[in-house]
Amino acid sequence: MSKQQHGKSGVKSEAIVVLRKGKPQLKLDRLETILHNYQDHPVAIISVFGEHRTGKSFLLNFLCQYLRENQSADWYKKNYVKLVNTFHWKGGVERDTTGIYMTDKPFMLKNDKGQDIAVFLMDTQGTFQKKFKPGECSLMFGLSTLLSSVHVYNLSSGLIRDNDFQHLEVFTKYAQALTERNGEGDAHILSPFQGLMFLVRNWEMSDYESGSKGGMEYLTEVMKTDEDGNDSIRKQIMKSFSDVRCHLLPHPGIKVTKYKDSSRSSIKLADLDESFLVGVDDLGNCLFSKENLLVKELNGGTCTGKEIMKLALEFKERIKSSDTPNVDTLLKINETVGFCQKLQDFEAEYERNMITEMGENYMEPKKLVSLHEKCQEETLSKYAEHDGLTEEKSLANKNYMRQCLSVAFKAMQHKNNARKENEKILIVGKAALAVENLYLDEMEKVASAQYLEDLTTAREKAVSATEEAFQTSTLDCNQDLVKKCMKDLHNAVKSKHREFKRRNAERLEILDQKLSMLVVETTMSYEASMEKEIKKTKSEAELDRAHQNAHKASVKRFEENDLVKGLGLKSKKDKVQSLSDKITECFQTLKKDTDTPKSENEKQPEQDNKMNYVQQQKEAQAIFEKRKDLALTYSTAFNDHREKYVEDGELYKIHIKAKQQALKAFSDFEKDISSVAIENYWENKDALEQELEQLFDQVKENNVKNKKNIERSLNPFYEELSADYLRTMNKASRNASDSTLGTLHEVLVSSINEELNVEIPYENIQQIAIATCEGMLIEKQDEVNNGRNIWKELMDQAGASTVGLNVGKTGSKDGRDSVVIESILANFNVNISQLASIQFLKSLKF
Structure with missing residues (x-):
């Protein structure tokens, strides 16, 4: 019984080809039901094919999601949206899709001619599955090719390989053989194939940018070859399809590797790497935009649902009760x-x-x-x-x-x-070392422990010094890698520059506090001097001259203060203007008092206000200093974690505890504050809370850097592991049965996971590393299996048996008995602990 997969868009996928006794059977009744309402409607069918377990069904759901969102420009930015589940998929190495599935309803789109087009999506079971003969796989490829307006060739290896062309040539020849058999048939069956798109999955090379633009550039390069045989294959493929394209699609990200299958998983767009989603958006545009949408054609005319049905019927008649055509295949x-x-x-x-x-x-x-x-x-x-x-x-x-x-x-x-x-780790380490102290030292030389108004000149000198130190320290390293690591150097410089800017901002805040006190003191000194002059002067003109002299003297005294000397031109000008304004305001008040003498009772409140103002300024300084001391104490709580990664939960606990202690100490300080400074106290309390959060942001930033260093240190391990796995599995594949080879893969994966659990002390990094290894080794397993299939075919051709060592599974808690595991490892001379990758992992210091 065929399965129906329901998507959130109301569109289902239905089987139009099923396997009966290992033979593909076309379900004309289901296809007719799907196309019934579109018999006279232009049709486009986008099919996806390729090797099994390469994410074809998974990809088709993203295309459904793209169409369901009406091709909106920001569909992939809706992180909360769950991926539609139109085509069933599952993780692992076992096949999921068998036969051919097609959406039971079309997505209605317009083409560049303004026509309404019924667009269907089609999922074809993976090619080269061990349970199916090449001819049976080719038969399904032939059908999907004949029905499709665009055939998407799904390649998961991260590039287009020569054998991909060879596989495509095999299927293309087969499809041509089916259409040309007996040299007769309606003319439309002899029409050439339409669109072909090479979809290169997991693209990570920097030579060409991901997407369609880079894909076409890459395809142009791949089509070049010096080998005559491969050149003929390429030319044949280009002749067989009227429209050949290429798209480079990045990996969806490690988060999705944890999902088992679509019936038990609910993937959100937030789980996918943004680069993958952007790539799918670009892919959707290449397939479904008005100018790119390819309608199915026959003999140069638009194909309707009725003609699609007729084509399928004639196809079934041609293969009915007949052996498959005998064509050359890569596997023979x-x-x-x-x-x-x-x-x-x-x-x-x-x-x-x-x-x-x-x-x-x-x-x-x-x-x-x-x-x-x-x-x-x-x-x-x-x-x-x-x-x-x-x-x-x-x-x-x-x-x-x-x-x-x-x-x-x-x-x-x-x-x-x-x-x-x-x-690279060595070079990046040297980059960090070059920046670690040198950059800040160079900046401090210019600043001289004072606030620095203009950082430009100091930054240029500091950057130049760090670059020179880095280049000197890496003279014995690979210079191409050194150039690539310059980005890490500049990132480190940016981090240190942010640290200096924070220091500089703190100095400015402290300086402002001191300057405010200096303005108050200078203004009070001016006032005292002018009160003496008022007693001596008789006229307004004399009083103005005395003011001007006292004003000038006060400003000069202010400018000669060491605090003001260290200011930049703009800051100095602002502070002098502030002082001048206060002196002018004070003079106007004194003149007013001279014109209208006040009684002793009236003078007393003014004197009290002046005393309160002075007291307020002094207490403000004390409150500010208390706040800074507590912020410094808070920072010391993280001293043991500056160079060491801490998991987020633990880091947050340290933050909460240190923050609570700092705020409590500041609250206890309230009892020493008078009423005249209480408003300033609350302002500083709010400022302290903000400052502690800013300091915690710095701590988190540093923690992320430490985490990245750990993740970077694992990159060589992943490469070593890939090398170990390929060597081990490739040699074992010559002598092991399919089940034993599969068990060896499981043993290796399980053993690696155990080592990662032991060696990596951080759970989140541990899980990321395990997921990375599992996904990576599954990809490598496909490479080994492809080679093994060729080996088996070669042995069959030579008349030799391919049944090798076969070790069954037993009933232990993980499905394998320890004796069985030891037997497998011993037979293939595998010592897990002695693998270069494991030795490297153990050498890492976390």
Whole structure:
């Protein structure tokens, strides 16, 4: 019974091809029901195909989400939105989609001609599944190709490989064979295929930007080749499809790896990396915008639902009661048993030569490729010495051996990348060291422990000094990596500059407090001087002259104070103007009092106000100093965690405790404050709370930096692990049954997870590392399985048995008995603790 998957948009996916006794069966009744209301309507069908377990169904749900949101510009920014579940998907290595599924309703869109187009999405089961013959997979590919207006070729390896072209050629030939069989049939069946899009998933290379623009540039480059055979394949593919495109889509992010399947998972857009969502948005535009939407055509005319149905019916008639056409496939390569037995010796010699030439240091990728090509040719020459086969078989063997050496080379690349990551860590460390104290020292030299109004000149000098120190310390490092790490240096500089700006702001606040007191003191000195002059002077003109002299003397005294001398021009001008305004205000009051003499009873409140004002200013200074002392005490609570990462929950506990202590101490200080300064006290209390939160933001920023350092230190481990896994699994794949090889994969993953749990003391980093390793090793497992399938086919062609070591699972709590595990590891000479990746992990100091 076929499953129906309901999406939130009201659109379901329905099976139009099912497997019965291992044979694909087209369900014409279901297809007719789907197309019934669109018999005279222009139709576009977007299908996705590719290898199994590569996220095709998962991707289709995002395209449904894009269409459901009416292609709005900000659909992917709605973090709270849950992903529609139109096409069922699940994680893991076992296939989920079998047959072909299609949306039961179309999304109605307009094309560039203003026509309403019924757009359907189609999901095709993965190719090269071990339970299906190549012809059966090809049959489904042929049907989806014939029905589709755009065929999306889903490639999860992060690039377009030669064998991707070869697989596509195989299926294309098959589809052509179905349409051209017996040399007859209606003309529309002989029409060429329409749109083909290479969708490169998990794109992470910097050579081309992700999206359609970078994809077309990458496709142009990939289409170039010096090999005649591959060149003909590329040309054939370009001829077979009228519209060939390419799109580069980043990885969705590690969060989604924890989800098991769509029936038990509720993914929100917030769980996906923004780069992936932006990529899906761009992909949606490439497929569904008015100018890009491809309507299904036959003989140059628009295809309706009625014609789609007729095409499917004729397709079914052509394959009814007939064997599948016999075409060449990548999985059928003639080989001999003797060559298979010698192959491991050739690989081992290749690896020894590569390791010897590589040495212990990181090698530039171009040099590494050149070394690989050299060692590969040497290995092939050794093979030629033992070659006594026909020319055709010899060529097939050489091509297969190249593929085996390619897998071995990938392990070497991962090893080399581990060295690269290690050297980058060293260089980044030197960058941090160059900045750590030097930048602040250079800034302080200019500041001289005073507030610095203009930071530009000081910053330029400090940056220049840190760059020079960094370049000097990295002279013995790979200079290409040094250039790439300059960004880390500048990020460190920015962090230190923010720290200096905070210091500078604090100095300005302290300076303002002191200057305010100085303005008060200078104004009071002026007032005392003028009161004496008032007693001596008889006329208003004399009083004005006395004011001008006292004013000038007061300003001069103010400017000569050390606090004011350290100010910048603008700040100094502002403070002098503030003093001048207060002196002028004081003079006007004195003149008024002279014109209208006051009684002793009237003078007393004014004197009291003056005394209160002075007291208020002194208490304000004390309150300010108390606040700064408590902020400093708060900071000391984190002294033990400056260089060490602390998990967020623990860090927050330290913050809450230290903050409560600081605020309590400030509250206890209230009893020493008089009523004239109480308003200032509450202002400072609010300021203290804000300051503590700002200080905590600095602590969190530093903690994030420490976390990133840990995550960066794990990058070489991931590369080492990839190399270990490829070497281990590739060698085991020659001698193990499918079940045993699967169990070995599980043992490796489980063992790695146990090591990560032991070695990494932080739970959140632990879980991220486990998810990263599991996802990464599943991808590598697909590479190993692809090679193993070719190996099995080669052995079958040679008439040899492919049944190797087979160890069943037992009933332990995790599905595997310890004796079974030990047996598997012993048979394949695997010592988990001695793997280079595990040794590296244990050497890390967290």
